[in-house]
Amino acid sequence: MTPAVRTLDLSRQFRAVRALDQLTLEVPPGIIFGFLGPNGSGKTTTIRLLLGLLEPTSGNAEVLGYNTQTHAEAIRQQCGALLEHTGLYERLSAEDNLDLYARFWRLPPAARRARIKDLLTDLDLWDRRGEVVAGWSRGMKQKLAIARALLHRPTLVFLDEPTAGLDPIAAVALRDHLSRLSANDGVTVFLTTHNLAEAERLCALVGVVRSGRLLAVGPPGQLSAGHDALRIEITGSGLTAPMLAMLGGLRGVTSARPDGRYLTVNLQSAADAPSVIRALVSAGFQLESVRNSAGSLDDVFQSLMEAP
Amino acid sequence: MSDAGAVAWKEWRELIGQRGLSGKQGIVLFAVTFGILLPLMNGRAWITSPMTALAWSWVPMFLVMTVIADAFAGERERHTLETLLASRLSDGAILFGKMGAAIGYAGILTVVCLILGLLTVNLAHRQSGLVLYAPSVILAMCVLGLLGAVFVAAMGVLISLRAATVRQAQQTLGAVIMVFLLVPVGLVTLLPTAWTHSMNLDAVGAARLAVLGLAAFAALDAGVVILAMAKFARTRLVAV
Numbered sequence: 001m002t003p004a005v006r007t008l009d010l011s012r013q014f015r016a017v018r019a020l021d022q023l024t025l026e027v028p029p030g031i032i033f034g035f036l037g038p039n040g041s042g043k044t045t046t047i048r049l050l051l052g053l054l055e056p057t058s059g060n061a062e063v064l065g066y067n068t069q070t071h072a073e074a075i076r077q078q079c080g081a082l083l084e085h086t087g088l089y090e091r092l093s094a095e096d097n098l099d100l101y102a103r104f105w106r107l108p109p110a111a112r113r114a115r116i117k118d119l120l121t122d123l124d125l126w127d128r129r130g131e132v133v134a135g136w137s138r139g140m141k142q143k144l145a146i147a148r149a150l151l152h153r154p155t156l157v158f159l160d161e162p163t164a165g166l167d168p169i170a171a172v173a174l175r176d177h178l179s180r181l182s183a184n185d186g187v188t189v190f191l192t193t194h195n196l197a198e199a200e201r202l203c204a205l206v207g208v209v210r211s212g213r214l215l216a217v218g219p220p221g222q223l224s225a226g227h228d229a230l231r232i233e234i235t236g237s238g239l240t241a242p243m244l245a246m247l248g249g250l251r252g253v254t255s256a257r258p259d260g261r262y263l264t265v266n267l268q269s270a271a272d273a274p275s276v277i278r279a280l281v282s283a284g285f286q287l288e289s290v291r292n293s294a295g296s297l298d299d300v301f302q303s304l305m306e307a308p
Numbered sequence: 309m310s311d312a313g314a315v316a317w318k319e320w321r322e323l324i325g326q327r328g329l330s331g332k333q334g335i336v337l338f339a340v341t342f343g344i345l346l347p348l349m350n351g352r353a354w355i356t357s358p359m360t361a362l363a364w365s366w367v368p369m370f371l372v373m374t375v376i377a378d379a380f381a382g383e384r385e386r387h388t389l390e391t392l393l394a395s396r397l398s399d400g401a402i403l404f405g406k407m408g409a410a411i412g413y414a415g416i417l418t419v420v421c422l423i424l425g426l427l428t429v430n431l432a433h434r435q436s437g438l439v440l441y442a443p444s445v446i447l448a449m450c451v452l453g454l455l456g457a458v459f460v461a462a463m464g465v466l467i468s469l470r471a472a473t474v475r476q477a478q479q480t481l482g483a484v485i486m487v488f489l490l491v492p493v494g495l496v497t498l499l500p501t502a503w504t505h506s507m508n509l510d511a512v513g514a515a516r517l518a519v520l521g522l523a524a525f526a527a528l529d530a531g532v533v534i535l536a537m538a539k540f541a542r543t544r545l546v547a548v
Contacts, residue, residue: 048546051394055543072542077396087391089318091325100321103314104395132325145391 002065004029004156004188005050009059011212012045019045021212022059027205029155032182032189034203034220036196036301042212043192044084047158050190051081064156080154082162086145090134094125094144097133098151105152119147122177124170138165146174150181157181159191163198175202200297208304215304220297230270233291234263234280243283250279261288311397315405316412323375323413338417342367343424348432352439355429361445364418369456371414373485376464377477379406380545385473393542403540407461407533414457422449455525460485462532469539 005027012020020042027033035043048054050063052072061068063075088097095116102112120126123143133141142165149157162178163171179202181187193199199206200220207217216223239258247256247265252272256265265276273292281287324332347354354360383389392402422441430438441449464481471477 048390053390053393053542053546073396073398076394079394081391081394083390083394085387085390087388089322089388090386091322096321100314100318101395103317104311104397106311148391 001029003027003062004031005033005061005063005190007046007050007059007061010046010049010056010061011058012042012049012054013057018212020049020056023209023212023214025207025214025217027188027190029188030182030186031204032178032191032202034199034206035190035192035209036194036199036206036297037192037209038194038305041209043209044160045212046209047081047083047160047190047192051076051079051158078155080149080152080157082142082145082149082157082159084160086141088133088141088145088148091132093130093132094120094136095129097144098148101148101151107152115151119150123147123173139167139170142166143170143174153185154187156188156190159189161193162191163193163195171198178202196298196301206297208301210305216300223300224297230267230273230292232265232267232273232276234265234277234287235261235289235291236263236285236287237261238284238286239263240284243280243285246279246283247276250276252276311401312405312408315397315402316409319375319379319406319409320413323409335417339420339424343421344428347425347428352429352433352436354425355439355441358445360441361448364422364449365452366456367421368411368414368418368453369460369485371417372410372457372460372464373481375413376407376410376461377468377471377481378474379410379465380468381471381474381477382468384545390546393545399540399542400537403465403537407458407465407536410461410464411454411457415453418449418453451522452525455522455529458529459488459525459532462529462536463488465536466532466539469536469545 003026005025007023007025010020010023010025011018023042023046035046037043045054049056050061050068052068052075055069064078066072066074068075089100092100098116098119099112102116107115116129117126120129123146125140125143125147128136128140133144136144142162146159146162149159159178163174166174175198178189178191182189182204191203203220205218206220206223208215208223244256244258247253250272252268253276254266254268256263267273267276270292273290277287277290323330324335326332328334329337350357380389383392397405426441433439460481463484464477467480467484468477471480
């Protein structure tokens, strides 16, 4: 099956800045792919390159089987996009914004009206469809921009920080919507996010990028499992400052953070855990429980960002 | 509706949606001033004077100037350009939709003002009998008006493509149009007197010269439009 996205040594240079550095990536169709990285790491540049809005300095990319440099129009035909900015026409109403893009996508009038009603109802915006967008909150604009990206039932959707500005309830609803899109309709979702918990819950595959370089790619669970570092959560009482200082000096302990009756200790590897527990108990800590908190995507991300 | 038509529809909706004198209010004010007030003040001369054709020929050009600078610079300023470029629309649809919207707006407003003026003068001076624009005046207004509007629209798009802000685009376009209008006048005044005396044209000679001038204007329009098409490249428009 043709991958939804395939890049080979894709690079983009802006004068002295290498925004993307030899990105080689393959995203299978029908999944939600999370592209993670700090600000300025090359996520937005990647989306622009994949949509044919920028030309690569070297390397090449294919989206839905089309080369981004020679068949960008065919790619845009089948993709939806929510980019860095919502891109809404603020002098127009919500309904007019969608109607405009529905015309761009050549939806017949009846289908256009029905689709707009469905999407606005789904996103809880139907009652406010006649309002000019300029006065809306960031979250509402974000929801409308997402509706616009999905309007023409694209095969592949690029979403740059889709839940930014959404309240928690709206964010959960959007995540559910995206999951359904992928599971039921086979739509590929390529999203960038800073929210690692969101990526962990939502994405079948994630890629971590830093300074334009892809550092890791794989299913979130696999990345976490392959992560050597370990976090243990210790519950008990009697923790003192000298005990914490002693912990900090133990071999293999990268950090120890107390929080009431809980103590979270980050270790370099699982082999260091027994010695930490022994040292704590010997020092007089009244141990109640120890929980092995498998490395989360957050841990993986942190360690990748901190790596030299 | 064609893709270019959809883009033009969007441009008009945005134009009308603007607040204050840039939007609906400005359009109504213009139509009332040039369609009712000035015709009332000038009487039948508003329709019959040869200056009418000359003056109205330039109106579409100036109307286009007021809106075209916004075409790309405005979208860039309001962060809507990238999303528009990420849509399925072709380069031609975006370019000609924007140009068409500006030319259409100017054309429609000019025609509305001319019709209003005609009605106003005939109603106000109905005792003097019906007065109409001469066919030659209508033809001159249409041809010159269209050529001027196309020139400014294409030039405006070219400038707007590169301008960082609408204000910058407006200022640059204003300067370019000023040069475009003043240079030919300046060149004529620089001609040797012997030449200008020898150009004592009869009616046929004047008509030939007019046709030649219009053909040159049309060629200039075509050149600027082709240049605008060549310069419109999505991959160079997205801000980085």
